[in-house]
Amino acid sequence: MVEGKQAKEQWGSRWGLIFAAMGAAIGTGNIWRFPRETAVNGGGAFMIPWLLFLFSWSIPLLIAEFTIGKNTRFGTIGAFKKFAGKKYAWMGAWMMLVNIIIMFYYAVVMGWVLKYFTVAFSGELKAGVDTEAMWEGFITSPGQVVFFQLMAIGISTFVVYKGIAKGIERTNKILIPSMFVLLIIAALWALSLPGALNGLKYMFIVRPEHLGRAETWVSALSQSAFSTSAGFGMAITYAVYMRRKEDTTLNAVIAGLGNNAASLIAGIAVICTVFALSSTNVEAIGVMKSGNEGLAFIHLTRLFTMMPGGLVIAGVFFLAMAFAAITSMISGFEITVRNFMDHGWSRNKSLTVTSSCIFIFGLPSALIVLEGGIPAAFKNQDHVWSFGLIVSGMFVFFAVLKYGIDHFRETLVNTEWNDLYIGKWWVYIMYLFPLQFGFLMLWFFSQSISLHPDSWWNPLEPEGFATIVLQWGVALAILIRLNDWINEKPLAESDSRDGEIVEVEPE
C-alpha cells in the first residue's frame, strides 16, 4: 500500500506554520468558553491562573510536541512508536482517538455556528424573537442540523484535500487575520455601547475570593489546555511538515500567546455585549453562567437584536466563530489523516475515511436531542473526551520523561535553528506536569461524582463518572490490545520529508 511517489509536503513559510498553529489553537472555545469561564470564575481572579497555566502547561507541551513531531516526522502513532518505543504506540493512537472523537461533535458545533451565521442574515432574527424557541426549534430539526454538519465537514475536507501548503496554510493565512479583524470589530462595537464598562469591570476586576477556590484553578488549567490545542497532537502533526531549519520554540510561544490574545478580544466582545445589552447586571451574570450553547445561540443572539446594527455584528460574530471553528477542524482532520498517511494510505483515501467517520460518528451528537433541546450525546462526548486531552498531554510528558527531560531539552529542543533558547526552567515546569495532571483529574472525577450524586455510577448519565470510566476503559483496553497490530503495520518511508529520525536509546 505504500505509495511510491509522495509529493513533498511542507509549509510554504514560517508564517504559514504559525497561522496554522494559531488557527488550530483558536477555536470556538476561545469565543464562547473563555468569556464564560472568566466571568464565572472571578474575572481578573481567573486570568491570573489562566495566564500562569499558559506558561506552565500549554506552551511547554507545545514545545515538546513540536520537537517530537519535527524529530520523528510522523503523526502521533508513528511519533510515539519511534520516540517512546513500540510498546507505547497505543499512546499515539489514544491521541488520535481523542482527537477524532472530539471532531465528531466539533463538526456538529461548527454546523450550529454556520447555521447561526446564516440566521443573522436570513431575516429570521429580529427584535422580540424568542431565541430560545428558535434554538430549540433548530436543534430538534435533524434535517437542518445534519445539513450544516455536512457543510462543516465538507468545507474541512475540501481544505485538507488541498494539502498542507495550498489547503491548510493558505486557508489559515486568510482566515486567521480575518478572524482577528472580525473579533476586533465585534469588540469595538461592544465597547461603544453604553454600559460596556460594566462588562470590562466584571471581566477584569479581580474578585479575590475566587483565588481561594479550587474550581477557579481547575477551570483556568483546563481552559488553557483545551484552548491552545496542547495535547491534541496538532503540534506533532504540523511539525511533520516543518522545514529542517525551522524553529520549534518561538513558534510554540507565538501560537500560545496568539491564542490567548484572541481570547481576550473575544472576551471583551462577548462580555461587554452581554453587560451592555442586558437590562441588569444580574441578568448579565445569569447569561454568562448559561452554558456555551445558551450563551452564544440563545442569549447573545437575543442581545444582538436589541441594538441597531446588532444583526450585522451577529453576522460578524458568527463568521469569526465559524473561521475559528474551520481552522481548528482542519487541524483535527489533518491529525487523523496524517496517521493514516504514515501507514501508507494516500491523502485522498485517508481523508475519505476520516471524513466519513467524523460524519457517521458525529450523527449521535447531531441527532440525540433530549426534551428541552439538550443534545445529550454531544454533552456526553464533550464531557468524556475533552479531558482525554489532558491524558494525551500526560502521554507526551511520559515520552519526554522516558527520553530524559533535560536531555530532551539539551539535544532536541535547543537546536541551532531555534530562535528562542529554552532554559532549565522548562525542565522544572515539566516536572510539575504530574501535579497539574493529578490535580485536574482528581477534580474532574470528583465533580463527575458529586454533581450527580444519584446517578454518577450509571453509564447512561451523560455527565457522570461511570461513563468516563467505561468509555476510557474500553478505548484504552482496545488500544493496548491492538498495540502489536499497530506495530505490525509498517511506517511509510520518511525520506520524502525533510528531517531526521532520532533513534531512541533503550532504557
Added chain:
Amino acid sequence: MIRRGLAILVILIALANTADATAYESRDVDNKQNENGFDEYFQEYFTYNSMMEAFGHLEANHPEIVKVYDLTATIDENRKGIPSETWDGHKVWAVKVSDGVDREPDYYSDPSEPVILLMGAHHGNEWTSFEVSLYYLFYLAENYGKPPTDNDNDGQVNEDTVDGVDNDGDGEVDEDEIEGRVTWLVDNREIWIVPMQNPDGVVADTRKNGRDTVPGLYGENVPTSGVNTNRNYPYMWGSPYDPQTGQTMDTPNPQASEYRGPKDGYDDDGDSWIREEYRPGIFRWINDPNNVDEDPVNGRDDDNDGNIDEDPDGGLSEPETLAISNLVELLDWNNDDKTDVITAISYHCFGEMILYPWGFDSEPTPNDGLFQYLGNEMSESNGYEVIQGVDLYPTSGDLDDWLYGSHNIMVYTFELGNDDDGYKVEEANIINISMMILPSQLYLTEMAPMIEVARERYIDSLDISLPMINHTQKKRITNSDFTYTVDVEVSNIENLEKGSIYLYYKVGESAEWKKMPMKERDSNHYRATIPRQSGGNHVYYYFEAKANYIEAVSQDGIIYVFSPKYGQHDPYSYFVDISLGDTFGAIAAMVMMMAFIFGIIYTGLGKSLKMAIDAEKRKSRA
C-alpha cells in the same frame, strides 16, 4: 284652645295613619330593590321584649363582634338613690359592635379604634327612632365577614355601595353594598348602639319616662307623669329660655311634657360650702350644711374652688340619663377623664331635620363650621334640613348640649320622618326609612377619626392634610452587597409623629415582612437602608407612619396607616442589581488588571513576532 289644638293633632295623626306608603314614593328609598337577610325582623315594630330576644340572637350568632350591656347596672343605687333599673323595672340596654368584644374587658375601648354612639327613643313614643338604630345594628352584625355578594342578583357584585348615590347608574340606589367595607368598619371602629334609651316610655308609648311625678296621671298619652329624659342632662340644665318669647322647651313642671326632672340637691363635691352675697356685690363663703349644687354644669368654675362643674344643680336624676352618662365616662381607655366617644347621633321623630348644638343658646359652638359640614354631608343621602338645635326650639338639658358641652362629642339629633310619618312611620316603611338613614350612619362611623382631628383643630371640613409619604423609586439599583437605601419625603410633616415612620421590607416574594424605623435626615426627609440580604434581588417594601395630632391633642394614640381605606397598600417592588463598583478604585483596579493582562500577552506576542521576523530576515540573508 287646648282642646282645639288637640283635635287638630288627633286629625293629623289619623291622616298620617291613613296616608299609605306613597309618602316615600317620591324618594330614592322606594326604588331600593335589595333585601337584607334580616329584613324579616323589620316587618313590624320591635317591642322592648322582642328587642331583647333579638339581642340574644345577635350575640349568640356573632359573639366575636356583638356584646350586650345593661347600662343601668352601672348605677350605684346608694349614691343618690337612683335605682339601677328604670322606674318601671326595665333596663337601658346597649350593644357594642366591634371586633374582639368577646376578648376585651367590659367597657374597654381600643385606643386605635374611634368610638361612635347611637341612641334611639329618648322619647318613648317616637318608635321610628329605635327601629332605625336597630336596623344599623343588624346591618353591621349580619354583613360582617361576608364575602362579596351580589345582593341584588343582577350579576354584578358590590356595584352600588350604601352611600345614598346611584353609583352604577342603574336607577336604583345603594342596592349592593361592599361587604368588605362593613367588615372593615367593625374591625376598626367601636360602635355603641342604645336603641331604647327610655324603655319605660316605649313600653307605655309615652314621651317621658316612668318616674311617678304626678301620682294618678301616669300612663296616658298626654303630658302627664314622668321626666323628659332629653331634658335631664346636666349641661346648662334648667337655665335657658327663649329670650324672644320668654318660653323654654323645658320646664320644672312635673306634669309638663318637657319636665326636666327634679333639682339635684346633692352635695356632689362634699364641700358643704356655699357662697353668700352678704352685701350687694360682695360675696363670702360660709360653711353651710346645705351647700349643695353650687357649681352647675356649664364649663365654668362657678364656686371658684379650682374644679369645674363638680356640683351640678340638676340633671342625671333619672336612671336613663345616668346610664348614658356612665357609659360615656366609662369609655375612657387611659383614664384621662376624656371620653373616647368621638361622635354620636340621637334619633327622634319627626320633622326631617338634622340638629346640632347648641339647643340652649343661639350662639354658634366653636365647632359650628364642622357641625354644618358633617350635617350637610349626612343630609346628602336623605335631604334633611341641617339646623342648629336652638333654631327648632330652645331647650336646655338635652343630650346634644351635654355631650358636646361637657364631653366635646360631635353629636347630632335626627328628627326622623315627615309630618305624615309622625312618631311612628308606617310599618311597611320601616325598612325604607332605615335604608335611607343608613348612609349617614355609615358615613359618621367611617369618618370618626377624621372628625376627631377636625374637631380638635377647629377645621370646618374633613379636608385634613394627613402627612403623606412621597417616594420615587430609583431607576436602576446597583449594589455589590445588596444593601439598598430608601429615601422618602414627607409632606405635611407637621402632622407626622416624630420617629413614627417605619419601612417594611422583604427580599424575595415569599419572605416574611420585616420592619425598621426610618431616620430623619432633615426637616422632611427620612431614610432607611435595607440591610444586606440573601434571598434574591427582588425587594418589596412599603411605609407606615403615625399622624401626631391625635397623640398631641388627646393622647389617644390613634394609629393612622397610610393605606387605602379597605386594604393594604401595594408594596413597592424593586430589583436590586449587583453593583460592579462605581468608585474610582474599582475603575483603577480594572484598568490595572487590563494593563497587566494585555501587557503580558500582547507585549509577549509582539516581542515574539519581532524575534521571528528578525530571525526570518537573518535566515534569508544567510
